Amino acid sequence: MPELPEVETVRRGLAPVMEGQVIAEARVNRPDLRWPFPPGMAARLTGRRVLRLRRRSKYILADLDSGETLLIHLGMSGRMLVSGDPLGRFVHDHPAAEKHDHVVLDMDNGARITFNDPRRFGAMDLLETATAEQHKLLALIGPEPLGNDFSEPYLVAAFKGRNTPVKSALLDQRIVAGLGNIYVCEALFRSRISPRRKAGQIAATRVAALVPIIRQVLAEAIEAGGSSLRDFRQADGELGYFQHSFDAYGREGEPCRAAGCTATIARIVQSGRSTFYCPQCQR
Ligand SMILES: [Zn+2]
Numbered sequence: 590m591p592e593l594p595e596v597e598t599v600r601r602g603l604a605p606v607m608e609g610q611v612i613a614e615a616r617v618n619r620p621d622l623r624w625p626f627p628p629g630m631a632a633r634l635t636g637r638r639v640l641r642l643r644r645r646s647k648y649i650l651a652d653l654d655s656g657e658t659l660l661i662h663l664g665m666s667g668r669m670l671v672s673g674d675p676l677g678r679f680v681h682d683h684p685a686a687e688k689h690d691h692v693v694l695d696m697d698n699g700a701r702i703t704f705n706d707p708r709r710f711g712a713m714d715l716l717e718t719a720t721a722e723q724h725k726l727l728a729l730i731g732p733e734p735l736g737n738d739f740s741e742p743y744l745v746a747a748f749k750g751r752n753t754p755v756k757s758a759l760l761d762q763r764i765v766a767g768l769g770n771i772y773v774c775e776a777l778f779r780s781r782i783s784p785r786r787k788a789g790q791i792a793a794t795r796v797a798a799l800v801p802i803i804r805q806v807l808a809e810a811i812e813a814g815g816s817s818l819r820d821f822r823q824a825d826g827e828l829g830y831f832q833h834s835f836d837a838y839g840r841e842g843e844p845c846r847a848a849g850c851t852a853t854i855a856r857i858v859q860s861g862r863s864t865f866y867c868p869q870c871q872r
Pocket residue numbers: 845846847850851852867868869870871
């Protein structure tokens with residue numbers, strides 16, 4: 590499931606071919622994904638100019654000149670495929686339509702954006718731009734981890750008195766936006782905080798230290814995604830999924846990479862999800 594860095598990578602891949610461009614034709618091939626599409630979605634998109642492509646948590650938001658904002662959520666398996674040659678960078682034609690191509694946007698610069706989602710946990714909706722942040726999907730989401738509101742004092746205050754394990758606290762979207770299993774495991778590994786420790790019982794200095802670590806982990810993943818945008822595979826139009834090397838996530842039974850540590854990475858299940866960590870250096 591894509592987390593914040595993957596979604597940001599998709600946004601960065603789409604921005605150059607969508608921002609400032611008119612959607613010459615939108616085609617919607619089914620009535621719904623996870624939820625029904627809004628009424629008349631194809632007609633409400635066709636002819637509209639995309640003013641800005643932004644991201645909030647794991648949602649991509651395309652502000653249109655109609656005063657509406659197209660909300661895109663990739664769900665578990667959603668992909669945004671770019672074809673055509675709008676930037677003169679990629680030489681390839683539009684691929685043949687595939688079974689799970691649910692929404693197709695033909696831009697007036699020749700780019701085609703195809704939303705393909707085999708498992709259909711993705712979503713698209715149209716919101717009023719002026720009140721988009723108050724939409725039920727967005728209203729309760731906490732600060733962006735790469736934004737100024739996510740600060741050391743903020744996280745210390747958010748953890749105060751909390752009896753849940755720090756792993757669960759960081760996955761709580763009301764505390765911080767967009768973090769998922771992978772990057773929480775990685776951030777806790779670097780901070781040497783045990784994922785089992787109760788959020789409210791970690792010393793304030795250690796909680797504060799998590800803030801720059803989380804930012805760094807995300808920034809590195811976005812950077813890796815950015816390089817994948819430039820590689821050959823991405824020229825085929827597949828955005829936002831890339832191989833990335835992790836220190837803890839997915840490494841059960843493999844040697845801990847922390848300097849001087851001789852332990853192996855363990856896997857436990859917390860709130861129904863796998864946590865990977867080093868029982869020796871994460872305390
Ligand atoms: Zn270790």
